[in-house]
Amino acid sequence: MKTTLIILLLAPLLGALYQIIAGSRFPRRLAEVVSCAVILVSFVMATVAFFLPGRPETILLYNWINVDTFSAGMDIHFDALAAIMTLMVTFVSSLITIYSVSYMDQDLDYSRYFAYLNLFVFFMLIIVLADNLLFLFLGWEGVGFCSYALIGFHYQELANARAGRKAFLLTRIGDVGLGIAISLFFVTCHSLSISTINAQAATLSAGTAMTLGFLLFWSATGKSAQLPLLVWLPDAMAGPTPVSALIHAATMVTAGVYLLIRLFPVVSRTPEVLLTIAIVGTVTAFYAACAAMVQKDLKRVLAYSTISQVGYMFLAIGVGDIIGSMFHLLTHAFFKSLLFLAAGAVIHALHDERDISRMGEAVRRHLPVVFLVFLAGSLALGGEPPTAGFFSKGRILLATLQHGGMVYKAVWVGATCTAFLTTLYTFRLFFMVFTGKPAVPHQGFIREVPPLMVWVLWPLALFALFAGFCNLPYLQAGGGWLSRFLATTPGAVPDLQAAPSLEWVVENGDSLLAIVGLILAYFLYGPKNILGWRTADASAGRATALLLSGFGLDRLYATLLVRPYEGISRFLWHTVDESVLDRGLLRSVKMLPLLAGGLQGWTTGLLSTSLKMLVLGFTAFLVFLAF
């Protein structure tokens, strides 16, 4: 078990080191093979570790810091939760790395790309496996860095570099929260080990538990792009599409959710924290779904839908159903990375065209396979029964409805509306990309998509359609397979124990809603363009323009934070630095020649003067010694 886990963790790091040291010196093919091979090795090891007995297991890799009473080791805690997350991360990232080989075909800077990609997987695995919070923080910052580097991968264009910087700074705001939380954990629990902290969670004082809960939630909002720290994710779409699929859909943005699940005993101590998480999750989900309704950029629609779906995961945590959250995290990883990769294929075929109003029937004719897998992904995202998205979202909605309190009922209403909106915008996207005549046709021919890019879509499509069956609600008492598998996780509720009638109503209501949404989307945005919404200009109306800009959140932050900050900076720069400090210094410098003028005559540089001075100096010295 120990060897397996070490290989699992270190293989991507070795791959990254290879790319950094030797990637561009050897043939390109070798670099591609190595980067895929190390991730596949990780995936195989994850599968082996999944089936090996002996969970949960804690392994100390290296005693990192040992000062006085403080000790932080690089240690791994491999329990059921980590096992299934590792499996998902390595599976998705191996497919995406293979896809990248084709996608980055024309790019000369391949070794930098693969280095960051492998490094990202390494840091992500640290987050998933780490038992020590400081070790986890290492991975947490590491994925942030890789995300920054990959968003701005084509840094020659200023917009991309800006997007990377924005993502980095905004997630950093959240990371401050995690840093404070870690310090607080050390002060109160005298340990940074997650298992120890979870065991001690019940003994924390109420105030501390509440502070810690809010701090953890704060850090999770940054990483997982929730309100108010979400504006970086739509801009992060500047990166290459496989990167969006891996980092900004499947793995990194769910790290915040994973952190909250890992430390759920601490988070769930305070009902206020849970309520906040549920409300923020729902509001974010609703907000992003609205914004996704009008976006014209193919990847931005998917970005907003990612924010929205991660909002559901937060909601699930807020109602105390971490298995539901984890279930949605897994299914979302499959169908969203599928959608991103398929979108990448479409964008690739259309020569980097991202505007969905320029796509249409022609895309479907040229890319029939991509059409099929995109349909599978859309069905799952739209929550159509019986795909994976239907079951995972259904469980969250059921758990919310079951949770007592009027506030939670209101949250349930919001979440259900969002589910309906999700179906609408998903199929708006689908219909506009693959059917009908485009308002402004795409100029130029549609090129072939490399076969490798299409093959990797199939496994994901299968999972998007059928992954829901691993957690079927009705078949067994005690929940489906996934629920029973994760039952040992601290704070998990495997079986929601809803009344069968309630469950029946909710499940059928959800199905009905999803199907109605699909039909409505067909009428609104379908190929026939029956109501004319399809060709409507999104930036024309005031309301749609507001939605297009994501409720102007960017502008709000610019007015509230960025402008004042720039103003202060400019004041400090022009007034304080240039006028006061620089000019003052220059003035005082002008005084110096006056002082130096007297001494200047002494340094003649002549040998005779030096010798005379030497004699005089020695004489003075000796006279001083004599008396």
Next chain:
Amino acid sequence: MIVSYGEILLLAICLFFMGMICVVTRRNLLMILIGVEIMLNAAGIAFVGAALRWHSLDGQAFVLFLMAVAASEVAVGLALIVYAHRHSGTLNGDGYNLMKG
């Protein structure tokens, strides 16, 4: 001892000051070097005298070292002077004022 230690010291002081005056007043690099040598030898005489006065050979041993040092110093100094002469064609010490501030 035929000559008293005081007389020896007087000789050494005279020699030392002669050397020093030579160093300070002359402009020729060679003469300055010779002045330095005279000063060194004056110190040597003082050492030898002191060794005789206190019947200890330490002073004489020191003079041996002093001679070695003086020899090597002259070797290096002369080489530098020859180089400087070749470089600028003058032996006048005040012709070199590259160090002027």
